[in-house]
Structure formats: C-alpha cells, structure tokens
Amino acid sequence: MPIVEPSLVTVKREEKLELDGIDVSGDWNTFLEPRVHTDLDLKIVDWVRSQPQGETISRCWQCGTCTAGCCMHTDYGLEEFNPRYFIYLAQIGYEEELRKYAQTIWRCVSCNKCVERCPKGVKVEEVVHTIGTYLEVSGGAPESPADRFDRAYTENLLARGVLDEAALFRTYERLEGRKTPARDLLRLGFTMLLSGRLHTGPFAHRTRGWRRMRPVLTKILEEEERARRARVEAPASRARGGSPGRAP
Amino acid sequence: MSAAPASRGPSDPVPAYYPGCSLDGLGKAYEVSCQIVLDRLGLSLDRIVDYNCCGATEVKNLSHDVSVALPARNLALARSMGRHEVVAACNGCVYSLTRANDAVGDGATRARINSHLSAGGSPTYDGEASVQHVLEYIRNRAGLDRIRGAVRRPLRGLKVAPYYGCLYTRPKRYTGVGRVPGTDDPEHPVFLDELLEACGAEVIHDYPAKTICCGGGHALSDLDVSVAFSASVMHEARRAGANVVATICPLGQINIENNLDRIRQAYGEEAILPVSYFTQLMAVALGASVRQARLKDNFSRPDLFLRERGFS
Numbered sequence: 001m002p003i004v005e006p007s008l009v010t011v012k013r014e015e016k017l018e019l020d021g022i023d024v025s026g027d028w029n030t031f032l033e034p035r036v037h038t039d040l041d042l043k044i045v046d047w048v049r050s051q052p053q054g055e056t057i058s059r060c061w062q063c064g065t066c067t068a069g070c071c072m073h074t075d076y077g078l079e080e081f082n083p084r085y086f087i088y089l090a091q092i093g094y095e096e097e098l099r100k101y102a103q104t105i106w107r108c109v110s111c112n113k114c115v116e117r118c119p120k121g122v123k124v125e126e127v128v129h130t131i132g133t134y135l136e137v138s139g140g141a142p143e144s145p146a147d148r149f150d151r152a153y154t155e156n157l158l159a160r161g162v163l164d165e166a167a168l169f170r171t172y173e174r175l176e177g178r179k180t181p182a183r184d185l186l187r188l189g190f191t192m193l194l195s196g197r198l199h200t201g202p203f204a205h206r207t208r209g210w211r212r213m214r215p216v217l218t219k220i221l222e223e224e225e226r227a228r229r230a231r232v233e234a235p236a237s238r239a240r241g242g243s244p245g246r247a248p
Numbered sequence: 249m250s251a252a253p254a255s256r257g258p259s260d261p262v263p264a265y266y267p268g269c270s271l272d273g274l275g276k277a278y279e280v281s282c283q284i285v286l287d288r289l290g291l292s293l294d295r296i297v298d299y300n301c302c303g304a305t306e307v308k309n310l311s312h313d314v315s316v317a318l319p320a321r322n323l324a325l326a327r328s329m330g331r332h333e334v335v336a337a338c339n340g341c342v343y344s345l346t347r348a349n350d351a352v353g354d355g356a357t358r359a360r361i362n363s364h365l366s367a368g369g370s371p372t373y374d375g376e377a378s379v380q381h382v383l384e385y386i387r388n389r390a391g392l393d394r395i396r397g398a399v400r401r402p403l404r405g406l407k408v409a410p411y412y413g414c415l416y417t418r419p420k421r422y423t424g425v426g427r428v429p430g431t432d433d434p435e436h437p438v439f440l441d442e443l444l445e446a447c448g449a450e451v452i453h454d455y456p457a458k459t460i461c462c463g464g465g466h467a468l469s470d471l472d473v474s475v476a477f478s479a480s481v482m483h484e485a486r487r488a489g490a491n492v493v494a495t496i497c498p499l500g501q502i503n504i505e506n507n508l509d510r511i512r513q514a515y516g517e518e519a520i521l522p523v524s525y526f527t528q529l530m531a532v533a534l535g536a537s538v539r540q541a542r543l544k545d546n547f548s549r550p551d552l553f554l555r556e557r558g559f560s
C-alpha cells in the first residue's frame with residue numbers, strides 16, 4: 001500500500017502528445033503536489049497518546065518496517081493488515097478511512113516482530129491495539145472476537161489469581177455462541193488430569209491472599225475503562241500545523 | 249520510558265522460578281522434564297509459591313496498570329525471597345514479566361503500581377529482578393561442555409527443527425536479549441540449536457519457521473490464523489528435513505497439538521510431525537526414560553517416535 005493516497009497525486013499530461021485522438025504521453029511525468037498539513041484532525045492521535053499503551057505513536061516516521069515483516073501482513077498474507085497505514089491514518093485523523101479497518105485491526109496476533117524491529121522505538125503492537133480500542137470506545141466498531149477473549153481471560157484470572165483454562169474455554173465459546181467440540185474439552189480434561197494439578201472446579205488451586213488483591217485490580221480495570229470513554233467524549237484539541245510525525 | 253538494561257544485574261546461586269499457569273497446568277510435562285534436566289545438570293531453582301497469572305498478552309489490551317501489577321506482584325515475591333534473578337519457562341511469561349520491568353523503570357509508574365500492590369496486601373516491587381528464559385538459564389549456567397559430559401544417550405537419528413516462537417527474544421527492548429552480554433540473538437536465536445546439538449541430535453539450523461508466530465494468542469478467537477501458523481511450524485520443519493519439532497513455549501506446544509486434527513483435515517497427514525518440549529528430549533538424552541519425561545502426554549506422540557528409534 002503506498003504511503004500517499006492516490007487522490008494527492010496529480011498526473012500532468014502533455015496535451016500535444018496526442019496522435020489520432022489517442023494519448024501517447026504515458027504517465028512518466030507524474031508529480032507529487034508539495035503539501036503542508038495545516039488542518040490535521042488530532043483527535044485520534046491525541047487520544048491514542050493519552051493511553052500508556054499508545055504513548056509512542058508520535059515517534060513513528062512511516063518507514064514501513066513494521067508492515068514489511070508483520071506476521072499477519074506477510075506470513076498470513078492479509079494484505080489489508082498494515083500497521084504502518086493504521087498509524088498514518090490515526091496520525092492525520094482520517095477516521096472515515098480508518099473505520100474501514102475496524103474488522104481487521106483486531107487480528108494482530110501480538111507476535112511483537114514489529115516492536116522488535118521498529119527503528120524508532122514505537123511499541124507498534126500496543127499502538128495498533130490502542131487504535132483498535134479507539135474505534136471501539138468512540139462508537140461504531142462492535143466488540144471483536146479478540147476483545148471478547150481478552151475480557152473473558154482477564155475476568156477468569158482475576159477470579160482466583162491463576163487461570164482456570166477449562167472454564168475459560170467454556171466461557172469464551174459461550175460468548176461466541178459456539179459449542180466447544182466435545183473432543184476438545186475431553187482432551188483438555190484428560191490433560192488436566194494427567195497434569196496432576198487441578199486448575200478447574202471448586203477445589204482448584206488459588207493464589208493465597210488473592211481475596212485482597214482482586215477488588216483492587218477490578219477497580220483499576222473499571223476506572224481505566226471509564227477514563228477511556230470519558231476522554232473520547234471530551235472536545236477534541238485544535239489542529240496544529242506541521243507534519244503528523246512531530247514528537248509531542 | 250526506559251530502554252532494556254545493559255546487564256542482567258547480580259546473579260543468585262539459586263534463582264527464583266516462576267512457573268506460571270501453563271507449567272503448573274496444561275504444560276506439566278514441560279515442568280517435570282525441566283526438573284529432570286536441572287537435576288541432572290546440578291542446577292536448582294526456587295519456586296515462587298503464591299504466584300499469580302502474569303496476564304500474558306491479553307490483559308494489557310484492557311488495562312495498563314493491571315497488566316503491569318500482575319507480573320510486578322510475582323517479581324515482588326521473588327525479591328522478598330531475596331532473589332535478583334527470575335527464571336520462567338513460558339515465552340508469554342517472559343514477555344509480560346520483562347514488560348513490567350520496562351514499565352516500572354519509570355519512577356512515577358513504579359510508585360503508582362506499588363500503591364496498587366500495597367492496597368492488595370502484596371509486597372512492593374523495587375524493580376531489581378531480572379528475568380530470563382529457562383533455555384538461556386540452562387545454556388549459560390550449565391554450559392555446553394557440562395551438558396555434553398552429562399549425556400548418557402545421544403539423540404542419534406533425531407533431526408530436530410528448533411522452534412523458538414515469538415516472545416523468547418522479542419522484543420529486545422523488554423527482554424534485553426541481544427543487548428545484554430551472554431544472551432541470544434534476537435532475530436536468529438541459536439541457544440536451542442546448541443543445546444540439542446550438545447545432546448547429540450542433528451539440528452536443522454536454517455529451519456525457516458524458527459521464530460514465526462504460532463497464533464496461540466488467538467487460538468480460540470481466530471481459528472483460521474492459529475491453524476495456518478501451527479501447520480506451517482510442522483510443515484516447514486518437514487520440508488527442511490526434520491523428523492521432530494522441539495518447542496520452548498507451552499502456549500506454542502499446546503496450540504499446535506490442539507490443532508492437530510484440523511491441520512490433518514486441511515493439509516493431510518504429511519503435515520504432521522511429533523512435537524516435544526526441548527526439555528523432554530534433553531531429559532531422555534541425559535538418561536531419563538521416555539515415561540519419566542512424560543512424552544506420552546503430548547498428543548503428537550513423540551513417545552512412539554522415540555521408541556521406534558530405540559529409546560526406552
């Protein structure tokens with residue numbers, strides 16, 4: 001995917017190079033219009049930067065290294081999964097275009113190849129997730145399967161301090177309206193049994209002292225969620241001049 | 249924001265060991281075989297008893313502070329055991345523990361996280377515990393010479409594809425891998441290659457899927473992706489001439505094996521190879537039986553594979 005949108009490219013043709021009504025000029029003299037951004041909508045990038053997971057977004061200088069090696073883009077071959085482009089759209093505040101990817105962004109598998117390689121220290125994976133969260137909390141984007149899983153996972157671990165994998169599988173499949181294949185559950189139960197340590201059921205292992213930790217963490221979770229929504233509803237900051245990549 | 253530390257800091261005679269939910273549950277075969285390897289090499293680790301789940305890669309998408317407080321509580325427990333070194337065997341745990349270290353490198357964040365920890369009745373964390381993968385610990389602490397000397401049954405006939413997965417080295421800004429002296433290469437790691445070779449196996453060094461993602465984080469929410477990735481871990485191994493895959497991460501192992509039927513359906517029987525934790529293979533090389541190394545726990549049945557090659 002090119003960095004500059006086709007609409008910003010002007011094609012100038014020599015009108016004289018026309019033979020028998022057929023244009024033979026070619027597109028050799030294609031120019032990029034020089035441009036300065038003056039009317040950026042900083043609403044999205046400001047919001048992303050306000051989240052600790054999204055802070056590093058303004059370091060991005062659009063080199064494309066993240067996309068080049070991205071597991072979903074390159075290995076899985078999902079061409080429209082383009083972290084560099086998601087960041088670009090967020091930076092210039094092109095919300096309408098960004099929303100087209102609401103059903104794509106959640107598919108990041110958190111392999112962290114992008115974070116490893118980014119020459120500017122952007123925490124790309126977390127930034128991409130934060131952009132996805134923006135689309136959700138600002139309305140419009142429905143909760144994705146990955147979001148539902150994150151929520152089920154978090155609630156599951158907060159209950160006792162450690163995961164109850166069998167319960168997590170069941171809860172999540174129910175959320176998706178699926179029935180876990182009996183074979184998968186059987187296998188899971190079998191492995192649990194073999195493992196010799198019960199992670200499920202009423203006598204399962206729990207972290208001692210968790211009773212005090214749980215309400216503290218649950219409260220933080222709720223507060224952060226509320227703050228995210230409050231911020232997105234606050235009036236947007238005024239646009240500044242300069243390029244979108246400028247550091248705060 | 250802090251960069252990864254330039255050194256691992258002080259080392260302990262017996263570092264703390266963070267099992268995490270997987271090693272204590274679904275990945276029991278990993279833990280048991282790990283213990284055998286450590287024993288036979290004269291290494292020991294001290295278990296963090298009242299640990300909690302580290303939050304893996306999921307919690308951070310919902311809450312920053314919870315995603316730092318969860319691993320920080322475990323690191324605080326290790327510090328209250330007087331340890332500076334924490335060893336974990338799951339790539340996901342290494343990721344979230346080192347990510348927490350990165351976060352609390354910032355003074356204001358550390359103060360905030362510590363106030364959460366105290367409110368929940370946990371010791372506070374001073375940010376002074378360094379985290380490493382058990383692969384790195386075994387390789388560096390025992391040394392390849394000691395391992396070669398301890399091998400009782402060289403892994404002859406095994407052509408192993410060393411599968412590291414995503415988060416063993418990545419990202420270096422958290423793990424310090426590639427920055428700290430004595431650590432592995434972040435893009436093309438070799439420690440697992442070295443250990444298996446020291447155990448007498450033939451290792452496929454140029455295995456193309458060495459560090460690809462297994463899709464494990466989306467094992468349930470994006471099935472197509474997790475099946476495609478786990479299939480390519482085995483498929484690429486076979487194409488490279490391997491007859492067994494060695495893993496270092498319970499999430500990868502469980503994800504691949506849980507997808508076996510679907511992979512068989514989509515790509516045929518040729519796509520399947522036995523998959524084993526590296527410590528299971530090492531344990532056998534160091535003299536443990538196939539049963540002791542719990543190779544039968546794995547759905548891809550590396551036990552049958554090893555027995556065919558004369559290992560009991």
Ligand code: SF4
Binds near residue numbers: 117124
């Ligand atoms: S996030 Fe990093 S790697 Fe990706 S385009 Fe921006 S600077 Fe390049």
Ligand code: SF4
Binds near residue numbers: 073
């Ligand atoms: S973490 Fe996500 S965005 Fe980054 S390379 Fe992996 S799949 Fe792509």
